Each structure stands twice: as C-alpha cells, then as structure tokens.
Amino acid sequence: MKSLNKVLLGSATLLAAITLAACGKSSSDSTTSDSKTVSGTVKLWVDTTKVPYYKTIVKDFNKEYPDVKVTVTQSPNGSANAKTDVGKDPSKAADVFEVANDQLGSMANQGYINPLSPAATKAVKKNNVAVASEAVTWDGKMYGYPTSQQAQTLYYNKAKLSADDVKTWAGLTAKGVVATDFTNAYNFYPVFLSAGTYLYGKNGETLKGTDANTAAGVAAMTWFAQQKSNKGVMQTSNALNQLKSGNAAATLDGPWDSANIKKILGDDFAVAPYPTINVGGKDVQMQAFLGVGCFAVNSNTATKNQKAAATLAQYVTNKKSQLVVYKHSGAIPVDKAAQASSTVASDPVAKAVITMSQEGYSTIMPKMTQMATFWNLSAPLINGAYTGSIPAAQYQAKLDTFVSAISKAN
Structure with a gap:
C-alpha cells in the first residue's frame, strides 16, 4: 500500500541502561540497569531521508554513552518494509531499526524482536500518550519504543472553504471539491469503522473479530457508491497536483505531505480534523487509521551488544530526540512533554493529528499478520463500490467473502 509506505508513524525517558535477554522468541524479557557504563557496537536503521x-x-547519545559505537545507515527498503528486510536474515539486520507499529505482531510471532522489560514498559506508559503505548503492544506485551503518530487529516484552501464548511462532508463537497483516491484502502476503509464495524475486534487482535459483512458494512459500501455522483468529489491518483492547479480545494492526507501542501497553498493553507459523514442515515465522525512509528531491537543482536542496543532504542525515542525529528520531518511526537512544547502545541497540523488520534476519530492500525491479505482485498472492494463494478445487489456476498478471507489463520 503506497500510503502505508509513507507511513511511518513516542518516546520514553532515558533509563540508564537496558539489558535484553538472549536471542530469539523464547528468550526472557529485557531488563534495566541503573548503571551508565554501557558499551558495545550497534547498527541503526532509519528511513533514507532521516539518516x-x-x-x-x-x-548527543555518545556524549552520555561514549563507549557505544553506533553506525547509522538507511533501511534497505524503508521502515514500512522492516519486517521483510529483517526477516531475510535477522543475524545480518540492524540491531535497532525503525518500524511501523502494524508490523510488530508478526515480528514478535516470528521471534525477530523481544518484549520490553517491565521498567522500560513502565517508562513508555508514563511518558507517552496512551494511544502510543497501546499501538506498540501485542498480546499483552510491549514490543516497540514509540516515537511518532500519523493519522490523516483534511487539508484545504481557506480562500475557497471556511472552517464551518469542512466540519461536514456534505458542507465540504457542496462548497468545494475534495481530491482523493478510492483505490486506496488506507484512505477509505475507515468508513467501515465509522459505520460501526470492527476490524479484528475492539482490540485489533481478534482473528474472527471483523464484522464488515453486516448492515453497517453494507451502509459503508453504499456511501462509497454515492460519492461517484457527488460533484464535490474528485477521483485522482495525484491530489496534490489537483490542489496546485486549483481544480480541487481540499484533500485527505497525512503529516508526511504537510510541507508540500503548505508550499502549494501558501497563505491559503488550512488543516482540520476529518469531517462528519452520513452513513446509513446517521451523522458520524469520519475515521482514519492511526499509525505509530517506533523502534525495535533485533532479538538476534549479539549478547555483548544487547544492552547498548536497547539503550540506544530508548534514547532515540526520548522527548529531545522526538523534537529533533519533528523539526526536520514534521513527524508528530507522542511524548506528552514534547506535545506540550510551544512549537508543537502551536502547530495546526500537529493539533489536527492529535485530535484525530483520539477515540472515535481513528482506529489503531491492527498488528495482525493477516493484514497483508486485508490490504490486497479491501482496496478492490471499496473501489468496486465507488465505480459501480460491484452493484448493490452483490454488496453482502462480496463482504461475506472479504471477511472470510481475512479471518483465516496464516
């Protein structure tokens, strides 16, 4: 999914040192030491532009830990593909790597990463917003150090649309044109969630917990179909070009594109949380997927370097580090103190994303291994309803097939 490839989206206070247990899924949890006498050699993978x-x-880390030698290099295929890159040969992968939270479940099940120690888990919960801690938790244990959050928002041209116009989808599309892409399930599957269905249950970890094949799911499919005749909705694979040309006045996008959109709209730039939509005759909040970027420690890291690797992972996700990353990339921090800083608190994009991270506005991206099947099947389902290639008479049958396919054990 191309949107997920962008995705990548907390921090913990610096604990003096952290010791990971022996390699592999069967090893014990990491533990924390009060000593700052940490040494070792560690490789860190991050996305290319972040190096x-x-x-x-x-x-800065080495000022506090001078005996840890760290090599920073780009991930082979980006954090969105960390699971695949590490899985090729975990023994040759980086000791610490950037990864999207939706990959943690699969990586934990395959033994690529170990859970955080009780002390590190406590620190993450204390210093980060609750949704970040939840996003990096799988099967009751934390597997990543959260560093940022990403949820799409509505960007719009305030010379063409008012703040009141964009509060509802009906108002938005009556007054202007929103450029978007119905072939992208990352954009539009959350309409099913807005309609009242669940994806892998309330906790996102229940294999048989998807109920899109209900009346609520049919209502979501009907909403997609209605947008085809909505003159205020433009189907496009390049919404930013449509904004630039003036053909569109708004688009649904994430913080990763905020800098580009600011350049396009200039003084007319504005951003807001998603509007409400009418699904099945009810006005409901339009939802988005919430992704959390994090760092994980390779469970195949040599024993002598485990403490150094875990210490580094915690440092690069602390408040100070998050603010550095925010300054350069716009990635929205999840550290409570970082969010409260004047720079972040006054940023309209950050405020919109933080609003979208609240309950009812977004759903945390599930960490199920079956998500690969979900992405393959959900996009044609949504686009089929939008284009009309799936007629209303087939909605129920198509939804039954979809739910059955994504509910099978791998």
Missing part, C-alpha cells in the same frame, strides 16, 4: 538528523541524535 542526517539521526546522526545528530546519535552524537
């Missing part, structure tokens, strides 16, 4: 400023973060 320069993570090198700066590592320089």
Whole structure:
C-alpha cells in the first residue's frame, strides 16, 4: 500500500541502561540497569531521508554513552518494509531499526524482536500518550519504543472553504471539491469503522473479530457508491497536483505531505480534523487509521551488544530526540512533554493529528499478520463500490467473502 509506505508513524525517558535477554522468541524479557557504563557496537536503521538528523541524535547519545559505537545507515527498503528486510536474515539486520507499529505482531510471532522489560514498559506508559503505548503492544506485551503518530487529516484552501464548511462532508463537497483516491484502502476503509464495524475486534487482535459483512458494512459500501455522483468529489491518483492547479480545494492526507501542501497553498493553507459523514442515515465522525512509528531491537543482536542496543532504542525515542525529528520531518511526537512544547502545541497540523488520534476519530492500525491479505482485498472492494463494478445487489456476498478471507489463520 503506497500510503502505508509513507507511513511511518513516542518516546520514553532515558533509563540508564537496558539489558535484553538472549536471542530469539523464547528468550526472557529485557531488563534495566541503573548503571551508565554501557558499551558495545550497534547498527541503526532509519528511513533514507532521516539518516542526517539521526546522526545528530546519535552524537548527543555518545556524549552520555561514549563507549557505544553506533553506525547509522538507511533501511534497505524503508521502515514500512522492516519486517521483510529483517526477516531475510535477522543475524545480518540492524540491531535497532525503525518500524511501523502494524508490523510488530508478526515480528514478535516470528521471534525477530523481544518484549520490553517491565521498567522500560513502565517508562513508555508514563511518558507517552496512551494511544502510543497501546499501538506498540501485542498480546499483552510491549514490543516497540514509540516515537511518532500519523493519522490523516483534511487539508484545504481557506480562500475557497471556511472552517464551518469542512466540519461536514456534505458542507465540504457542496462548497468545494475534495481530491482523493478510492483505490486506496488506507484512505477509505475507515468508513467501515465509522459505520460501526470492527476490524479484528475492539482490540485489533481478534482473528474472527471483523464484522464488515453486516448492515453497517453494507451502509459503508453504499456511501462509497454515492460519492461517484457527488460533484464535490474528485477521483485522482495525484491530489496534490489537483490542489496546485486549483481544480480541487481540499484533500485527505497525512503529516508526511504537510510541507508540500503548505508550499502549494501558501497563505491559503488550512488543516482540520476529518469531517462528519452520513452513513446509513446517521451523522458520524469520519475515521482514519492511526499509525505509530517506533523502534525495535533485533532479538538476534549479539549478547555483548544487547544492552547498548536497547539503550540506544530508548534514547532515540526520548522527548529531545522526538523534537529533533519533528523539526526536520514534521513527524508528530507522542511524548506528552514534547506535545506540550510551544512549537508543537502551536502547530495546526500537529493539533489536527492529535485530535484525530483520539477515540472515535481513528482506529489503531491492527498488528495482525493477516493484514497483508486485508490490504490486497479491501482496496478492490471499496473501489468496486465507488465505480459501480460491484452493484448493490452483490454488496453482502462480496463482504461475506472479504471477511472470510481475512479471518483465516496464516
């Protein structure tokens, strides 16, 4: 999914040192030491564009931990593909790597990563917003150090649309044109969630917990179909070009594109949480998927380097590090103190994303291994309803097939 490839989206206060247990899924949880006498050699993988400023973060790290040698390099295929890259040969992968939270379940099940220690878990919960802690938890244990959050918001041209116009989908599309893409399930599957269905249950970890094949799911399919004749909705694979040309006045996008959209709209730039939509005759909040970027420690890291690797993972996700990353990339922090900083608190994009991270506005991206099947099947389902290639008479049957396919054990 191309949107997920962008995705990548807390921090913990620096604990003096952390010791990971022996390699593999069967090893014990990591533990924490009060000593700052940490040494070792660690490789850190981050997305290509982030290498320069993570090198700066590592320089600060080395002021406190001079005996840890850290090499910062780009992930082979980006954090969105960490599971695949690490899985090729865990023994040759980086000791600490950036990864999207939706991959943690599969990586934990395959033994690529170990859960955090009780002390590290406590620190993450204390210092980060609750949704970040929840996002990096799988089967009751925390497997990542959260660093940022990403949820799509509504960007719009305030010369063409008012703040009141964009509060509802009906108002938005009556006054202007929203450019978007119904072939992208990351954008539109959450309409099913807005309608009242669940994806892998309330906790996102229940194999048989998807109920899109209900009356609520049919209502979501009907909403997609209605947008085809909505003159205020433009189907496009390049919404930013439509904004730039003036053909569109709004789009649904994430914080990763905020800098580009600011350049396009200039003084007319504005951003807001998603509007409400009418599904099945009810006005409900339009939801988005919530992704949380994090760092995990390779369980195959050599024993002598485990403490150094875990210490680094916690440092690069602390408040100071998150603010450095925010300054350079716009990635929204999940550390409570970082969010309260004047820079973040006054940022309209950050405020919109933080609003979207609240309950009722978004759903945390599930960490189920079956999500690969979900992405393959959900996009044609949504686009089929939008284009009309799936007629209303087939909605129920198509939804039954979809739910059955994504509910099978791998």
